[in-house]
Amino acid sequence: MSSSDDYPHAPKFTNRRPDGDLLERSVCERCGFVDYQNPKVVVGAVVLQGSKILMCRRAIEPRKGYWTLPAGYLELYETTEEGARREALEEACAKIEIDRVLAVFSLAHISQIQVLYRARLADPHIEAGPESTEVGLFGWDEIPWTEIAFPSVVWTLAALKRNWGKDDFAPATNPPEGAFAFPPAGPPEV
Amino acid sequence: MSSSDDYPHAPKFTNRRPDGDLLERSVCERCGFVDYQNPKVVVGAVVLQGSKILMCRRAIEPRKGYWTLPAGYLELYETTEEGARREALEEACAKIEIDRVLAVFSLAHISQIQVLYRARLADPHIEAGPESTEVGLFGWDEIPWTEIAFPSVVWTLAALKRNWGKDDFAPATNPPEGAFAFPPAGPPEV
Known part of the structure; x- marks a missing residue:
């Protein structure tokens, strides 16, 4: 368990847009820390x-x-x-x-x-x-x-x-929506 | 400022290896939340x-x-x-x-x-x-x-x-250490 000594050190987060930012972030109002969440x-x-x-x-x-x-x-x-x-x-x-x-x-x-x-x-x-x-x-x-x-x-x-057997090829990116059935019934057509 | 009501909701993080994990993480001992940090x-x-x-x-x-x-x-x-x-x-x-x-x-x-x-x-x-x-x-x-x-x-x-003018090429990955001077004195040799 914890003692009341923990209390003044606890972060106090609110959601707001930091200066110069375009998005709302979770910002600690005690220390200014911005808790950026990214992929x-x-x-x-x-x-x-x-x-x-x-x-x-x-x-x-x-x-x-x-x-x-x-x-x-x-x-x-x-x-x-x-x-x-x-x-x-x-x-x-x-x-x-x-x-x-x-x-x-x-x-x-x-x-x-x-x-x-x-x-x-x-x-x-x-x-x-x-x-x-x-x-x-x-x-x-x-x-x-x-x-x-x-x-x-x-x-x-x-x-x-x-790209079987190729050395130079562009990496795949997301296929168009619905390009591949899931779960597949068998090998996909490529 | 905050009131003492904040206290029981404050997270209480310790660093330990969660079950089934290979690395130490920051884990909240109040709720079990694992604060994974990734690139x-x-x-x-x-x-x-x-x-x-x-x-x-x-x-x-x-x-x-x-x-x-x-x-x-x-x-x-x-x-x-x-x-x-x-x-x-x-x-x-x-x-x-x-x-x-x-x-x-x-x-x-x-x-x-x-x-x-x-x-x-x-x-x-x-x-x-x-x-x-x-x-x-x-x-x-x-x-x-x-x-x-x-x-x-x-x-x-x-x-x-x-890869100028090429359609199919392998994307660049990190160059070998020292392959490019920085700051460059002029256009790099490629």
Whole structure:
């Protein structure tokens, strides 16, 4: 429990527009601190071994039991490439080499942006980490399409397929509304 | 001032590793809220009119008086493209059309990632917004190279030049340490 000593140090936030700003923010009226809230970054990778794609079955909510690509929130003081490598290691015990940017998506409704890389397995060993129940390498037609965790996983895989074998390509951005059915009935047309 | 009524509602944060997490976070021991801190996203654009590049002279710190590209923090519920368009409008009263992703940089030491687009002016009107003292359109050799605000502006302009006239190219990522002098003495070699 706490003592009344805590009281004079407690922040006292109100919502107002700071000087020179265009939007309302949460501002501490005791110290002037502005608690800027901004979108978060998810980083991940489509990891290839030859023509097979590394996927992970989620051990945690949301979408527990469904298949995804290794990806997660970027941490402070991390590059996007470091974050993508860390997530592959955490979720699939996979050591990867980043190839290039495959996609930059914005999930504006949840204030999330996703930076996805194309990568390759640097070592053949893969194994489920604590956030996965199962990991596997799938050919395009072997992907468990009907059990995909999130729409952006489909968008990412479609971007991979569209640019298969290419070195120079523009990264995918958000597809037009309705371009891909979710959940998919099978491999998307790309 | 505040009354003692504020006290029981004040958060009480301690630093500890939440269950299932690998890192220490700031956790409110009253309600269990985890105050995740993550890198912030800066979005911006190299805006072209023909072969001229839109630049803005900063009216605000940091680097007041130096030249930059229209860019700034992505806001909640915004796509990266919307953010880049908003920043061009705020800083240079410029209406732009996004072309494609030009660069994805990580400034890990300040927990910032930057997503930069190649874009074009949709309307010839440009004018300094409140955060700029001056805006201008510069040919490559006319850019005020010795008065550039930030190293990543040089990296972005180099990426533009390297991919000049190309539709399909891999976005630039962080250059090797020391690849570009800063401040530059003149146009970088690309």
